[in-house]
Amino acid sequence: MKSKIGVYICHCGGNISDYVDVNKVREAVKDIDGVEISLDTMFACADSSQTQIANDISEKKLDGLVVASCSPKLHYPTFSAVAERGGLNKYNYVHANIREQVSWAHSDDKAGATEKAIKIVKAAIARVKESVSLEPIEIKAEKSIAVLGAGVAGMRAAKELADLGMQVYLIEREHFVGGRISQLDYLCGADETGKELVTQLYEKIHEHPNVTLFTGAEVIKKGGSIGNFKIKVKITPRYINDTCNKEELLKAIEVCPVEVEDDFNFNITKRKAIYRNYDSEYPQKPTIDNKNCTRCGECEKVCSSIDFSQKEEILDLTVGSILAATGFDPYQPKENEFGWGIENVVTLPQFRRIINMCDDKLVYQGKEIKNIAYIYCVGSRQVDGDNKYCSRYCCTATLYTSILTHKKYKGIKSFHFNRGIRTYGKQEVIYDEASQLGDIFLQSYEYDPATVEENGDKTTVKIKDILTGGQELEVDADLVVLVTGMEPRNDCSIGDVLKIPKGRDRFYNEIHMKLRPVETVIDGVTIAGACQGPKNIMESMNSALSAAAKSYSIVNKGELALEPIIAKVDKDTCIWCGKCAEACPYDAISMIKENGKDIAEINESVCKGCGMCLPVCESDSIDMDGFTNKEIESMINVLAMS
């Protein structure tokens, strides 16, 4: 138990002392057994105060430190560092929050605030008395990183990490790289297509000696922890030989009798069971869709590169960090949602594929398109549905698409049924350009959106337009384009494997969007791109570079120091009921045999210190440093005193 404790009570200018009688607090704690020094200070965080605290620690050989000041969110790291500068283990320092949770919260009641501050400082002293010195857990870190997803974010991150000297395993679930961006034939604000962007990135990673690309591959199991993850990668066969003959392969595609919906074109066209999505796609080899191939053998008759003897492989890899850039899915409208199901109602992703397929005239289902009605925020900013968020990219993408239709085809009229256009930042010029081209904007509130009706051979979009004082307006549209937003991937099994928590929007969660972006609560696992939330390409690239920098910083030294606040098992009292292992969300607890007895063992590098195992232990054999029974109950005893 600590017996030479320094207590420093901050005035915070007047933020604390205007409402809390700091002198009274200091007097109330100065004679507590074990308190060596009790001082008040105008600003505990000032350089001079920090120096004084550090000097006191070293000169008076303090064994515990309490600083009563603002929220620990602001200055816990500051005073932890002061403790260490003075030669005190930082886990022998306890922070007491007497500003946000006392002086400000009870600025209407000075006597009550002072009484509460005294209790809180006394509780901190009680806690620090029971504290123990802890050392970081040192572990070796593998200088290799798995990047999951070879879309633009994943490829950009892989290239950056490889340039920094990391061994990168780039793992793509599909048989081709590029992700959603390869489906784009034009990009807003760039003079290149999505396919060209993908090609540029592919060439960089393809020629890089530090990048190993796996396609048709997915992580099916993760073990180990930060610095030393053990992952199992399942690689599905492409059924095409490495020494493929291009002409024969094209012939094989031609003779394949199987036709299925082409999801690359969002089901508006068909493709064969042996396929590639477009000519310049990488890797430059078709693949066979195992789910739909009937093994009729027609392709084998014309192509010597077909090899059905290829088998699924399981690969074991060890990596120091994992960077997930697994992307998004476009929102799929529900039946009848804004006319979904009517023949000439399509989604924005489908419309962009249609534009790519039509050269001189814009034609869909055999009819030429002149009047286009765009309905915004389909699957985003939902009043009743789960998707409360704005998908960010769609206003700009729609207006840019509209501008393109004007440039590519003659006589196009565009009507934008929106809920407020959000072409933020530099993208505002796109809005201006569309307006200059004569596009009509009609706006409604979220609770009274536009409606789509099929009247004979016409499809009519109606709106109560708030821009014209609530007039009811309608447009007969040749084509209705539903501007669908982004959603988390339907298949989010990789999140389950990696145990990345999801937010209320069902996208993967960063620890803190401002203070700790791209980091997840799973140490060593970072996230980038639209798997974290809706983003445009520029934002995805930014987050990819952030995640790459973070993952690199984890492993580049080859060793790691982990936070030692983890669960600990009392081997004498543990009777292995298994409930702790069930409660642990990280599989950090397993059963071991010791001295002929089954007991629980905590994997120190996997435990995150959440404490979920503590209350379920039947024999109360698990404690966690910083939150031990002694520490918590000593605080309760003090706080309960009248």
Next chain:
Amino acid sequence: MSTTGKELPKILVFSTEKISDPAIDMAGLLKLHYPPRVYTIPIPCSSAVKPRWILKAFEQGFDGVFIAADGTDCPYGESCTEKTGEIIRRTQEMLKEKGIEPAKLRMAAICSVCSEAFVKHMKTFTEYLVKQKTT
């Protein structure tokens, strides 16, 4: 309720470092006042509260215990709400056995910006405990 508060009930709040603590801090920042006999002990996750700590609080003289739960925002996983709920259920059973009104143990999800909700909970819980004391 703006007195020294000695006649007011005493409430112990188990609050989570990453989620509900920021909300309680923000309540202070916004000067959203609540009774001063509300004391907070920070913990990593609301599913980490041991029933013995809650029982200890009542034994030592707290009138009410409030778990400011992470809810669906828990950074440690989606099972948090269910697990915290189970701790509450088990502990309320224990309280019943000891003759303590189970409603003196409450739980609510307090997200990192739920400052107003926290203050409202503290006020209504205090009012409830005042009534319990006087009846």
